[in-house]
Amino acid sequence: MARTVLVTGGNRGIGLAIAQAFVKQGDRVAVTYRSGAAPGTDTPDVETGAGRLFGVRCDVTDSDSVDAAFTAIEAELGPVEVLVANAGITDDTLLLRMSEEQFTGVLDTNLTGAFRCAKRASTKMLRARWGRMIFISSVVGLYGSPGQVNYAASKAGLVGVARSVTRELGSRNITANVVAPGYVETDMTAALPDDRKTEYRKAIPAGRFAAADEVASAVTWLAGDSAGYISGAVIPVDGGLGMGH
């Protein structure tokens, strides 16, 4: 059965791979982008190899922008039935040097942004008595990482969000889960220095970074009917790095 799916930050990287995977299985898919047109087009729609994505402008740090994006999606595709809270940023530095703005800025996008979207999505999911929320966390959320106190805190926070949503809304056929990728080949990891990448690869039992598609397949599975009894879980897609954490 085709569903209406929203992937925040779905205009590139892991989010775009997730959005394309939903399109391939026949869902109606919206992605958010922040400025200009979505890539590869001068209209908000993104034409992918697999089919069309509906692009909506949205900054997840702004509740009005989140509300407007959901309203636009509802008008075009219907109420959001599957929310993938994927938009995220890093702003790395060691604790001693991290400013309060660097800490709260990352939390505002990665954690509060996901909360804003989950809250807005929940109204219609409750009415439909069906919904799937999938929060894109990181292995770093439970593993920790030097220089990423802000990022790790934001990603660990998503586990608390998913588990509390599960306890609040689980009886209404709404599931909330976390997908925790390890290192994935995207713009975010392209920014890492080569010696750090080599060091990380050595620590990963699989011996390589993930492809974004490998994260997408965990997400589409969690959104499907066959995963209807899975909620409050943290699914690692990390080549064994976090050992199931």
Ligand SMILES: NC(=O)c1ccc[n+]([C@@H]2O[C@H](COP(=O)([O-])OP(=O)(O)OC[C@H]3O[C@@H](n4cnc5c(N)ncnc54)[C@H](OP(=O)(O)O)[C@@H]3O)[C@@H](O)[C@H]2O)c1
């Ligand atoms: N890459 C990895 O190795 C890795 C590992 C574990 C977890 N993750 C997580 O996976 C998610 C996607 O990562 P990625 O590697 O694909 O990152 P990316 O290539 O840097 O893309 C980040 C996405 O988030 C969007 N975004 C950022 N701030 C936003 C805001 N305030 N409002 C709306 N959208 C915003 C960006 O939109 P714009 O294009 O408008 O900037 C972009 O679409 C993130 O949550 C990240 O933390 C990534």
